[in-house]
Amino acid sequence: MTLTEPHAPAPADATTRALLEVEALDVYYGASQVLFGLGLTVGEGETVALLGRNGAGKSTTFKAIAGLAPPRRGAVRLAGRELVGVATHHIARAGIGYVPEDRQVFPEHSVEDNLTIGAKAGPKGARDWTLERIYDVFPILAGMRTRMAGRLSGGEQQMLTIARTLMGNPDLVLLDEPSEGLAPIIVVEIAKLIATLREMGVTILMAEQNMHFCLDVATHAAVIDKGVVVYRDTIDGLRANREITDRYLSI
Ligand SMILES: Nc1ncnc2c1ncn2[C@@H]1O[C@H](COP(=O)(O)OP(=O)(O)O)[C@@H](O)[C@H]1O
Ligand SMILES: [Mg+2]
Structure with missing residues (x-):
């Protein structure tokens, strides 16, 4: 990850290189298939919203990328490197920072300890994220x-989990429903934070049910329905596409 100054423009589409490529992914839980030939690409510097209703397969997609739900078929490549079959901790070392749905802090440790526990060099040795930069x-x-992390509010814990993940200097951050279960006023703060990361050039894939949360935050959108990505465009393309939003994203 190369950090640019905040508010630098996002890289133009034409020059964007694919960082994450997910191809024809089939994932099962036991005998039941949940992802069906799922395909998804995230370009360097993009903030891609993976949007879909509850149960569509968003979390399973993230678990497959992070190595927690090994796919039966298909490919997951990060900067060209195949990750299917690679152990979860090696996938993290390869540069994927995963923030799961159930935000996980070490409750008995201070905020700063939580951050230093997450500290490691990026896959190419980068240490762009320091405590100073996080603060x-x-x-x-x-x-x-x-403060003990267990005493933070839900929104603060969500921020701490994101911050701790950044301390690992990942090339790609996976955020699973960052707005879920948070009060509206906190959701606005999380959205601002993600927009700041986007402007810094951090590459993000975030799962969301809440399209409105993504409209001002994401650069691109992919819509998932019943384990298949059915649409991909810029976020403005999605915004203008009533057929898709009505069909897949209205409640
Ligand atoms: N551990 C599991 N075992 C069996 N089925 C699961 C498991 N986790 C999720 N599922 C099922 O897989 C489907 C996709 O779930 P999930 O990926 O969590 O969707 P989303 O994150 O979009 O809400 C749902 O039908 C869900 O019930
Ligand atoms: Mg989910």
């Missing part, structure tokens, strides 16, 4: 560095 981007955490 710059997450000022709310700077004021709580000695």
Whole structure:
């Protein structure tokens, strides 16, 4: 990951290189198939929203990428490197930072300990994310560095989980439903934070049911329905496409 100054323009589409390529993925839980030939691409510097209703297969897609739900068929490549069959901790080392649905902090440790526990060099040795930089981007955490993580609110824990993942200097961040279960006022803060990361050039794939959360945050959208990606476009393309939003994303 190369961090640019905040507010640098996102790279133009034409020059974007594919960072993550998911191809023809079939994933099963026991005998029941959940993903059907799923395909998805995330370009370097993009913020892609994987949108779909509850049960569509968003979390399973993330688990497959992170190595927690090994696919029966298909390919997952990060910067050209095949990750199917690679152990979860090696996938993390290869540069994928995964923030699961159930935000996981170490409750008995301070905010700062939670951050330093997550610290490691990126796959190419980069250490762009330091405590100082984290506190710059997450000022709310700077004021709580000695507080036990278990005493933080849900929104603060979500921020801490994202921050801890960044401390591992990943090339790609997977955010599974970052707005889920949070009060509307906190959701706005999380959206601002993700927009800041986008402007810094962090590559993000985020799963969401909430399209409105994504409209001002994402650069691109992929819509998943019943284990298949049925649509992919820029976020503005999705915004303008009433047929798709009515069919797959209305409640
Ligand atoms: N551990 C599991 N075992 C069996 N079925 C599961 C498991 N996890 C998810 N599923 C099923 O897989 C489908 C996709 O789930 P999931 O990927 O969690 O969807 P989403 O994140 O879009 O809500 C759903 O039908 C769900 O019930
Ligand atoms: Mg889910």
